[in-house]
Amino acid sequence: MSGIFGIVSRDGLAVSSVMLETMRQVMVEWGPDGCDIWLEGGVGLGQARFFNTPEAHYEHLPYVDTTTGLVFIATARLDNRDELLAACGIKKVDALTIGDGELLRQMYLRWGEECIKRVYGDWSFAVYHPVERKLFLARDHFGYTALYYYADQRVFAFASSRKALLALGLAPVEMDELYLAQVLVSWPDYHGERTIHKQLKRLPPAHCLSVTPERLDKHCYWRMEDTQELHLPRREDYIEAFREVFKEAVKARLRSEGKIGVSLSGGLDSGSVAAVAASLLRAENKRLIAYTSVPLTETSVYLGKHSFGNEFPLAQSTARQAKNIDLFPIVAKAISPIQAIRSMLAVRNEPAHAAGNFFWLQSIRETARYKGCHVLLNGQCGNASISWTGDVFSQSLLFQVGHFGWRRWIKEMAKRYAPLSLLQAYRRMHMPGKAVWQSSAIHPDFAYRLNLWEQMLESTNSLLFPKNTALDKRWLILKPGRSFVGAKNAENGAAFGIDVRDPTADIRVLTFTLSVPDRIFIDPETRVDRWLIREAMRGHLPDEVRLNRRFGQQSADLVPRLRICAAEVEAVLNELEDGFAVDYLNVPYMRQVWQMVQNQDTPEAFHKAGSILMRGIMAGLFVNEFYNNG
Template sequence: MSGIAGLWRLDGRPGEPAEFDGMLARLAHRGPDGTGAWREGPVALGHGMLHTTPESLREQQPLVGTRGDLVLVADARIDNRAELCSLLPAPSDATDAELILAAYERWGEHCPEHLLGDFAFAIWDGRTQRLFCARDHFGVKPLYYHHRPSRLFAFASEIKGLLALDDIPRRLNETRIAAYLVPLFEDKEVTFYEEILRLPPAHRLTVNRDGARTERYWALDPGHEIRLGSDKAYAEAFRELFTDAVRCRLRSAFPVGSMLSGGLDSSSIVCVARELLAQGGCPRPHTFSAVFDDVPECDERRYIETVLSGGGVEPHLIRGDKVNPVERLEQDLVQQDEPFYAPNLFLHWALYREAWHAHVRVLLDGLDGDTTVSHGLGYLAELAQKGRWLRLGREVLGLSHHLRRSPSVVLRSYVLRPLAPDAVRLLWRTLRRHGNAQPASGTLVDPSLARRSGVESRARTEQAAQRAAL
């Protein structure tokens, strides 16, 4: 989690050192191991270092190429190092930043297509007078930017870094606010601030004095299928990929940790990580869990302890029921820069603080395994579309018992509503709103804001796309 920032005065005016220093100061928490800056005329690049991997201990950024005409700043962990070292070629102990810069020298704007890992980086190319930026396939590393043609281009790992510049407006984006309240997630670029955008996952951005161009360099192919001979073969292939994914993220010069909620995601990660670290003769991984002794219906201690009983870890438990959810709300909002969809974020921050106190700098966690490995609630609509009525009935009854809601409510919410034609859904919403001033689409959006932002039509388009994907 290093921090990067940069600006280019497109009008040719030299940048003021104080304004760029202000950008880096806003990102200081991302770079506790030192900051660096490079300036040349109207261009400035900066980096805040957080050492994690063994190679990062020798890393110096901004990194200037051997000819002096390429300059890189990167927040990155590159996983296909052996492949890159053989293709470029590069020494096996090259830093991740050196590999990225060498990849750009070899493949130019196509270099992100050859990288595997988590990364956000920017390269100033003095030969062509352009700035090239890229973000990893799933958008793990953040990158925000502001572009005012012929005047200014600026980027940073966090929005607060951009807001350090007086040139950048501080106007709320009403369209994003309305989408947040619906909620809508289809726009991967927009933020809560007008004229501040995020570079979407799997995209590259090229900027020169004539303008800026974004392009997608990778997309998941939903139609691609892997055909294997048996369930056992699928399980073995998944285990191999999963184990390799965990192994890539264990490359650390510091203690490694993992969240452990007791769920399938984090439990699987912990079990694989401790086995790999033991095989390599490395220190035990730390685990971080929240328990709820005073709220037993929320407590998953027994699942956590099942994993811990296998040994090979250094466990840390915090009392989640003793953490005040509003005590650090202001700090959390400052840290996030925007409203968020995580009412339990206060628990995560408490666990992160515990990890920092344990000197852990690589912290693993499971994310969205329910919809990747098992299935989400959309599975019910899939069963209905395929006519698997007996299985659908069993799933509805099971979910009804688990959620403590009637089977009819489950069926209506997760089967009938998603599959209903647009005309039926529109009629139903009209009847529900008839005679009163309910917010648009039954959401928290004020009707006048809904009209100005067009969120209702966007919501219908998004819902139609989701149904078509079932």
């Protein structure tokens, strides 16, 4: 995706061209195809261009409308482009030279701020109204874009890249210690507008923001939670309806300036994306390039009976059935898990939950770029959308008891309907905070200083308490109105020169799958879960993939990889111990985990390698860099 940036003076002073140029230079990776700036008085806007569609070549932003005076910038790939072209009265022959950002501009001129409810895809834009001295920004419903901002009484600055804002040095930046702690203990409340840099905010998905000299008004324009349940006459009708909407979502993401690749696992989500994409490309005599992470060693000793570590055989089955998928195994020998963490910190500027996956993710992106791919498809949001398992409690009582057994059913029902206050009291009595800290790398003194355990007990977004309904469980994964999965993928894509696209995050796919009654996702006769996607992919995916009920672990060889780079691990632990990180992390405990990783081939060693060692290392390196540079 392209990137956008800008500065608006709120105190009436002129914006410095040096500041705007600084942002342009920092965002050079967002604009491999050029970058333009518009600057006038107290306002400056810019677009860093990446030609990710054929029409993008004809786009020239920022655009100053001579009639209204509005100044418009955008980064956009629109899913319902044909519908929007028709709404604007643009003929197909003329549409060949109209980029998606320009189409979005025309939508804004026609419908104003209401246009954001009509536009689907990956997009964000900013428009300046000179007469009102108002800046309006908006982000897509759930797409793969990023938008950060800084605001005080003097100035408002925004950018697709957080680095561009940090480079301005507009104010001393503090670290959000609670954010750091929440990442370490896997408490997803850090999703939303907060970043680990206190003074910088994210504009969350499905939000818009109006900025004037006097005020900032943020508004959520669409709520995933308001999706209405869909009732169709027969169970089979949901399959045909899903196929139609999913095919359209994949098709919309195949419009590309270059080759198209897919990050392919052995599972249902990326497998379904790959199968449908290959089918659509086959009709045009085109091929799909697929990349699958492959472990260095045998991984069964690190996994339970319901997981597997080598997904390449299943990916091969998917590729064979499609006939036009060129599959490449990604062994990721060139980068160690520690190097991958350092690289990802440079891209994202904050610690992350899944630090143990970065080595294979980075290798896939680098290979995709080397192979000439401009687009990399994935199925990251599939678990809560197209391949939702279904909730056992949506089935009949007989089914529930057969699934759990009477004793466990009674226990699950008690947890499900017990008052929150009773569950909180039980946790306080039987699970002291110390037990939680032992499952993470957090320093106990740091946790106690934040009163973290009490904050977790009081939070409805904590993982400590079961969710009552199937939708509650899905909201915890999707984090509607708060998720930053889109920002994460936009930043990663810019760093590697590719456009990351996810059909399972298509707003039409999400809306449809969330509207399907939960009972449909489980077949009561066969007891098979994820029934909707399994049936929809009949004939598209081989049965060994379509009916597989085990879960793949693409970082399953993390333990042997860490042993290979043992000197790096020792060095980074010393680095944490000698720096500011020692006040936030329990480095002695991390060393104990490291000893386990070196000496044990067990599921516990694998789990702790990711959740304690890798996540702790990433957090610690961030802390050291933050204070050393501050």
